[in-house]
Ligand SMILES: O=P(O)(O)OC[C@H]1O[C@H](OP(=O)(O)O)[C@H](O)[C@@H]1O
């Protein structure tokens with residue numbers, strides 16, 4: 001053990017910055033692992049070695065914020081640092097990369113070392129890519145789900161049923177949680193909803209909800225809010241419910257991947273940890289979605305139900321239309337404004353209302369609030385009566401936002417460009433992946449004004465020069481980037497319905 005003075009580095013990163021001479025004394029090279037001790041508090045960390053003595057004099061170690069959460073240094077205290085060997089999990093990650101089957105203990109070790117920051121970003125990525133390439137069988141998925149739950153906190157409610165919904169994502173503009181949760185609550189059911197940020201998309205539910213109210217709460221705060229208001233919509237990454245999940249999603253986001261087994265475990269760990277009894281899963285199916293055929297959607301639905309059985313939750317799945325964006329917008333403010341418009345009874349796209357009512361309706365039927373087959377109508381009536389809007393106001397208020405917020409309080413970005421139809425015809429194709437790439441280039445989800453608004457959707461007729469969609473951005477250079485992507489990807493195709501015209505012989509009037 002080498003004694004050093006701990007200096008807190010105010011950067012949201014993990015690890016320990018060492019002076020080159022101290023690193024030599026400890027016996028570590030850049031990237032090696034160390035254990036850091038502050039009295040009874042311990043943290044595993046990766047060592048970074050600086051050669052700039054002025055930045056970090058010999059005898060002082062820089063502690064990044066994520067590592068300091070464990071050590072709780074104010075700065076200047078004595079810490080002890082020692083070199084440690086490579087984590088046990090690396091062999092198990094290698095086993096998965098080679099196509100092996102992981103046991104419960106091996107999975108638990110990987111998840112534990114992800115949660116306590118022992119594994120480096122490169123090692124976590126290797127694990128994710130290993131599961132992406134070689135898959136996980138149902139036993140491994142169950143182990144991953146249970147390990148993800150057991151390394152975090154769990155909620156426990158006195159009254160039941162607890163109802164929950166989750167979408168596997170992959171379809172742009174899927175803002176339905178902002179409608180479904182308030183509808184479920186308006187039926188008198190409890191729904192403690194945790195969501196992730198965007199994974200493959202341009203705005204996850206946590207990103208959207210953050211435009212209305214804070215989303216970072218502890219598990220016990222989520223429990224209290226649900227007991228008081230009937231529900232909440234929070235970011236899973238802040239709750240310490242399934243903490244491994246958000247750390248894994250962090251590395252899936254740049255790769256735009258969501259491996260099958262990881263996805264099942266990610267979703268179901270969050271449901272299990274909040275104590276859900278009844279769960280509805282939305283599985284969008286479409287050419288550019290995560291699930292590309294009805295057959296694959298049914299198989300995924302069976303996997304969700306089997307995992308639900310193993311964990312003691314009743315699961316129903318809905319295969320939904322995922323060929324084109326849901327509703328008419330994509331990006332944080334645009335989507336939230338669209339959802340609020342519907343809650344407040346304004347005119348809005350039918351597809352969004354129908355999808356939200358269908359998913360909420362399944363939850364109402366599962367909970368026995370209405371008879372089988374009557375769920376969608378009941379959900380529509382809770383929406384049109386304004387009862388769901390009142391519940392949304394409750395959610396916003398209890399999470400610390402302004403319950404009087406209106407759609408116009410969520411403006412799109414100041415920089416915009418409208419794409420017009422190059423010719424008269426029908427919108428024959430909307431490429432979801434290209435639309436997401438353009439929205440991300442415009443700044444979504446970080447810039448709340450960034451996104452796309454659709455004036456026409458697939459199947460609709462458009463005249464030459466009429467607007468098809470508008471790109472919005474908060475910064476002009478972002479708009480330029482989005483336009484570059486738009487020109488490269490050509491995300492929407494307009495074509496005449498005429499496939500071909502076969503000319504006959506030239507007609508001559510009999511008069512000539
Ligand atoms: O970014 P992509 O991959 O589309 O999906 C991620 C979104 O899908 C789920 O939605 P919800 O929590 O059921 O509303 C996640 O929580 C997240 O918000």
Ligand SMILES: O=c1cc[nH]c(=O)[nH]1
Pocket residue numbers: 167168169195196199258262263264266267
């Ligand atoms: O929460 C989610 C949703 C989709 N995919 C995941 O991995 N997690």
